[in-house]
Amino acid sequence: MQKRLLLIGGGHSHIEVIRRFGLDPEPGVALTLVSPHRHTAYSGMLPGYIAGHYRFGDCHIDLDALCRQAGADRIEAAAGSLDLAKRVARCGAGTEQFFDVLSIDAGSVPVLAPIPGADRHGIAIKPVAQFLQRWAVLLATARKAATDMQIAIVGAGTAGIEVALAMQHRIRNEGGRARFTVIGDGPVILAAHPRGVQRRFAAIMATRGIALRLNTxxxxxxxxxxxxxxNERLAADEIIWMTGAAAPAWPRVSGLQTDADGFIAVDRHLQSLSHAAVFAAGDVASMQHAPRPKSGVYAVRQGPPLAENLRRALRGALLIEYHPQARALALISTGDRHAVASYGPFVFGGAWVWRWKNYIDMAFMRRYRVGKSL
Ligand SMILES: Cc1cc2nc3c(=O)[nH]c(=O)nc-3n(C[C@H](O)[C@H](O)[C@H](O)COP(=O)(O)OP(=O)(O)OC[C@H]3O[C@@H](n4cnc5c(N)ncnc54)[C@H](O)[C@@H]3O)c2cc1C
Incomplete structure (x- = not known):
């Protein structure tokens, strides 16, 4: 009898799962992807897209094409809940998807709940598709503005700083008018990186005239x-929320074991601690054996072992272990075709680092253009 493998979310790990099942189909398995959008963004290139260095297709993966190649179905919906006893995922308008094995790579959601009004004013970076629509409008408005627009970016982590620099570069480059303020609640920017990286970016932002409000x-x-x-008011024609990654509520509400923050608790096989038929990867998962920051690098690296374990789970075979690397290389762009590399204590930057990043990113994206081999 045919088995059903259900994938929820077309994130960085699942694109690799679909690609691998396409290259080496699993006999007797029906593969279905549930995803609310046809295209999924490759986050490493998003700042470059915002800055105007890439076109939409350069940094988005066409899930329909990928699924077609793998003989998989794509359901255009967001999963809203699971019935784990019946092995059913409820997606969109009452649709039910049955599964023998389920994998969840649905990313994180922005941290907005603690800030009154944040859900009504401004826009969060995720969902990316909505953010990009709003960015297009903002860019057009800034191009026509007679005086400087005031743009506030809340969150001084890697993504907040990269996006601020990318937006500013694009608006300036296209003759628009805007002033940026980045607001962080800690004492430093880029808290996940060493002092050298923080200092370098603080200097770049000062040179570019981007205001910083820290400890705020x-x-x-x-x-x-x-x-x-x-009770100070900071004028903002647009607010961009870059406040970090929170867990979506539905996995916990559905009864999956989660960590204290609501991310799905998985073991060294990327298998749910509470439900053996369920796997999870990427930001939505919390590796109990080796906690790591929420980062696309880990989501990408989890793709191959996840694909292998989904096959093995369907066959009833022994699962393989995944041990994430201790640290990840971060190539942080400055909007103007320059980038800074941060790896452990090492820091270096320049136009050549951006070209290196561009080479790595383009090579990554080529893997998911239909018709390429492993
Ligand atoms: C601007 C920016 C730049 C970044 N740059 C980097 C970088 O250079 N390097 C790095 O390592 N990390 C970077 N990150 C972090 C990175 O984006 C995340 O860690 C990464 O996207 C996580 O991948 P994922 O597979 O978990 O989820 P995602 O890439 O977010 O994918 C999740 C997918 O699931 C879908 N989905 C969501 N909810 C549901 C649902 N209920 N049902 C079905 N589908 C659903 C979404 O539509 C999406 O397609 C960046 C983040 C941002 C915001």
């Missing part, structure tokens, strides 16, 4: 302004 916890958002401590 945003209290609320209201029309045209952010409310800062002491």
């Amino acid at each position: 916890r945003v209290q609320a958002a209201e029309p045209g302004a952010l409310v800062l401590p002491g």
